[in-house]
Amino acid sequence: MLHARQDLPGDFWGKSSKSWLFLILLFIASFGFYSNVFNWIPRWRQREVSQSCEAHHLQGQRESPPLSKGDCCPDTCRVPRVPRMLYPKAHVLQPPRVDVLLMTPWFAPIIWDGTYDSAILDAQFRNTTIGLTVFAIKKYVVFLKLFLETAEKYFMVGHRVIYYILTDRPADVPQIPLQEGRRVVILKVRNYTRWQDVVLHRMEMISNFSQQRFLHEVDYLVSADVDMKFSDHVGVEILSSLFGTLHPGFYASDRQRFTYERRPLSQAYIPEDEGDFYYAAALYGGSVAEVYRLATACHQATLIDKANGIEAVWHEESHLNKYLLYHKPTKVLSPEYVWDERMLRKPPYLRRLRYVAVPKNHAQIRSR
Numbered sequence: 355m356l357h358a359r360q361d362l363p364g365d366f367w368g369k370s371s372k373s374w375l376f377l378i379l380l381f382i383a384s385f386g387f388y389s390n391v392f393n394w395i396p397r398w399r400q401r402e403v404s405q406s407c408e409a410h411h412l413q414g415q416r417e418s419p420p421l422s423k424g425d426c427c428p429d430t431c432r433v434p435r436v437p438r439m440l441y442p443k444a445h446v447l448q449p450p451r452v453d454v455l456l457m458t459p460w461f462a463p464i465i466w467d468g469t470y471d472s473a474i475l476d477a478q479f480r481n482t483t484i485g486l487t488v489f490a491i492k493k494y495v496v497f498l499k500l501f502l503e504t505a506e507k508y509f510m511v512g513h514r515v516i517y518y519i520l521t522d523r524p525a526d527v528p529q530i531p532l533q534e535g536r537r538v539v540i541l542k543v544r545n546y547t548r549w550q551d552v553v554l555h556r557m558e559m560i561s562n563f564s565q566q567r568f569l570h571e572v573d574y575l576v577s578a579d580v581d582m583k584f585s586d587h588v589g590v591e592i593l594s595s596l597f598g599t600l601h602p603g604f605y606a607s608d609r610q611r612f613t614y615e616r617r618p619l620s621q622a623y624i625p626e627d628e629g630d631f632y633y634a635a636a637l638y639g640g641s642v643a644e645v646y647r648l649a650t651a652c653h654q655a656t657l658i659d660k661a662n663g664i665e666a667v668w669h670e671e672s673h674l675n676k677y678l679l680y681h682k683p684t685k686v687l688s689p690e691y692v693w694d695e696r697m698l699r700k701p702p703y704l705r706r707l708r709y710v711a712v713p714k715n716h717a718q719i720r721s722r
Contacts, residue, residue: 436477453703458630458686464600466688467705470591476512479590483514485572485642487560488580490521491545491552497580497712499528506533508584508708516572520559539567553669557652564646576639578709582692586708594685596640596648598678602689602698604632615672620664621655622672624679633678634692635671637709640684648677 449456450469457463486509490498502517509515514535519527522545532538543559546552560577568575574593604612609629615622639645652673659666666672690704694711 434478436474439473439477441471441473454688458682460682462594462682462684462686464686464688465591465691467690472587472589472591475590479513479593482574482590482593483516483572484510484590484593485516485518485568485575486510487518487520487563487575487577489543489552489556489559490519490523490527490580491543492522494580495521495523495526497582497714498526499530500583500712501578501580502528502530502538504584506530506536508586509588510590511587513590518563518568520563541567550665550669554656554665555653557649557656557670557673560649561646561653564642564649568642569646572642574639575642575645576637577645579636581714582636582709582711584708585710586690586706588691588708592639592685592687592691594640594683596644596678596681596683597638597685597687598631598633598674598683599637599687599692600689601632601634602693605689607632612675613668614675615666615668617664617667619662620666620672621658622666622676624676629675629679630682631686633671633675633683635668635674636692637687638674648674648681651677 444450451466454466455464456466456469463469486505488498488501498519505515505517511533515537517536517538518541519538520541520543521527522543524540524542527538527540541563546555556577560575564575576592610626612624612629612632614624614629614632616626617623638648640648652670655673655676656666656670688704690706690708692709693700693704693707695707696711696713700707
């Protein structure tokens, strides 16, 4: 019995060692398998996003739904690389401006003169194409020549630009010399009897043409009023996913004085105790996908209003303000970017006037 007991340890370890070796090999094989699986998942996800980006670019918004916030197309989400440059160092404890608000409560920058470096931004956006949409319907076509001439002098100088002229009078669009990399595209649109209907349908036209052309042709889209002129630099500093411009008549006002739509029946309704800023419809924009979402939402809201027999007090501008209240812009332009010299006195903190109204007779120009 004693001899038998002495043999047990040898038998035990002889048989057990094979079992342990098998378990160890099984663990290593399993670890390798799952490691490959986990390594494969990101590659699969990357291919999926890449295919979604390609489909989104080639097919447009209707056939390929917009990517979620977690998705990121390489062409739109990568950090831009800039060449070696020499420029003054920014000082953390010395803000560039102390006389104006530089950032919204949701951390969107407010663009004023002196708050950015154009050279750095130009380098970041050097491969960008910007679309500028402008409506020249009825007699408003008379403003096109000055608009385009001043845009060639001040708007996105040095960058690729496509001027999208939406008009019911293509033959009246003037021909002006353009810088290299810039061109005019005339898009024929229908006329409306009332000028209010022309304004209300602008969002519909932007939405439709975003699907048909803009998504395939440009990176950013800027919507501007034609009865104005550029009078100073307006460059890539305005570009962002979604930007709005502070209305020159209300940028210093309390929200109770904003001319929001106050009737609850309207889809543009904003209560008295809400509101960040009052934005001007004369200049807004962003990435094509975001402008498409904005224009589509505002157009749908006007259709609901029409079915309910109501028209927002300031038409598309009322719906624009409602949208930007609940879809915060990622950049806000100061009143430097929309101004009316006849109606407003220039305050000392407004160093530059970049985009200003052209004197006109509204009653005459809005008639047939």
